[in-house]
Amino acid sequence: MEKSSISIFDENYKQIISNIARAAEKSGRKYEDITLLAATKTVDVNVINHAIKSGIEFIGENRVQELLSKYDDYAPAHKHFIGHLQTNKVKDIIDKVELIHSVDSYKLATEISKQAVKRNITMDILLEINIGEEQSKSGFCYDEAVEAAQKIALLDGIKIKGLMAIPPICENSGQNRVYFAKMKKLFIDIDTKKIDNSSMDILSMGMSDDYEAAIEEGANMVRLGTALFGRRNYNI
Ligand SMILES: *Cc1c(COP(=O)(O)O)cnc(C)c1O
Numbered sequence: 001m002e003k004s005s006i007s008i009f010d011e012n013y014k015q016i017i018s019n020i021a022r023a024a025e026k027s028g029r030k031y032e033d034i035t036l037l038a039a040t041k042t043v044d045v046n047v048i049n050h051a052i053k054s055g056i057e058f059i060g061e062n063r064v065q066e067l068l069s070k071y072d073d074y075a076p077a078h079k080h081f082i083g084h085l086q087t088n089k090v091k092d093i094i095d096k097v098e099l100i101h102s103v104d105s106y107k108l109a110t111e112i113s114k115q116a117v118k119r120n121i122t123m124d125i126l127l128e129i130n131i132g133e134e135q136s137k138s139g140f141c142y143d144e145a146v147e148a149a150q151k152i153a154l155l156d157g158i159k160i161k162g163l164m165a166i167p168p169i170c171e172n173s174g175q176n177r178v179y180f181a182k183m184k185k186l187f188i189d190i191d192t193k194k195i196d197n198s199s200m201d202i203l204s205m206g207m208s209d210d211y212e213a214a215i216e217e218g219a220n221m222v223r224l225g226t227a228l229f230g231r232r233n234y235n236i
Contacts, residue, residue: 005047008230013054016227023215034215037080039207039225041066042232049075051228060101060223064089071096082164082204082223084138087111095119101164101204101223104128104138109152116157124161126204127152129186131179132168139165142186149190153197160195162202163187167210176210177217184218 021031037058040048048059052075059074061067062083081093082101087108093100094115103109103125116123127149130139140148145163153160163186167179183205191200206214208227215222226232 005044005229006050009047009051009228010054012228012230013051013056016224019212020215020222023212026216027218029220033220035202035221037082037204037221037223038228039082039223040070040229041083041225043225043229045070045073047229049073052077056228058221062102064092067093067096091115094123095121099124099126099161099202101126102128102138103152104130104140106148106151109155109158113155113157122157122159124159125152126162126164126202127160129163129165129183131165131183134168137166142182145186146190146193149198150193150195153195158197160198162200162204163190164202164204166207167205170210174213177213180205180210180214180217180219187218 017031020034020036024031024034035058037060038051038056040059041062058078058080060080060082067081079097080099080101081097085100085102085108090111094112100112100123103112112123112125127145128139129145130137130141133141149160152158163183165183167176170176183203187200187203202221203219204221204223205219206222208224211222211224
């Protein structure tokens with residue numbers, strides 16, 4: 001079973017590299033300008049380590065429990081947290097990841113600040129934007145994002161490095177372009193404000209079904225699970 005997961009990855013990875021390169025070129029950039037993060041939920045750590053050996057440098061987990069259980073076995077890689085994070089779990093992951101993509105409330109940011117200060121570290125974060133204004137999703141609304149960035153940037157032990165979004169599920173990737181374009185505009189707007197303690201370096205958007213559109217619209221980090229590792233056998 002593992003052998004086939006590995007060959008699935010090998011085939012997909014090659015194809016994805018060329019897809020990313022093509023999408024990057026369409027938006028006047030190069031493959032090297034885009035960071036490919038492997039979303040590794042439900043993926044066996046042996047397969048993850050094969051991916052790392054093959055060139056994947058960034059991995060992201062979206063569940064605290066899963067991150068902790070795999071943590072000691074990962075090959076060296078940049079580890080990110082990408083899923084919804086409960087405030088009471090911040091202390092479990094704060095010293096284990098380099099970037100938290102999913103800061104979706106002021107309350108969560110305050111807890112990250114508190115735990116970072118306690119350990120005398122600075123935690124890099126992205127603000128999650130609920131770009132489709134969906135009830136079912138968390139994140140800051142487009143209209144409150146600038147104010148949220150200004151407020152969160154004042155917290156000790158935190159540095160805002162950019163924005164993250166998960167747009168609504170669409171029938172085809174083209175429909176998400178308007179959301180990706182809106183995110184790019186917001187990214188530039190916030191950058192223009194030159195908020196202390198904040199730099200708009202990372203625009204994390206685009207998943208397996210829509211990463212090429214996301215890159216063409218300005219994403220510089222894409223988070224891919226299914227496209228790299230094949231279908232998961234249960235829904236997350
Ligand atoms: C699972 C996950 C992804 C990757 O999803 P795929 O559709 O499998 O590529 C990206 N971002 C987050 C936050 C995820 O939880």
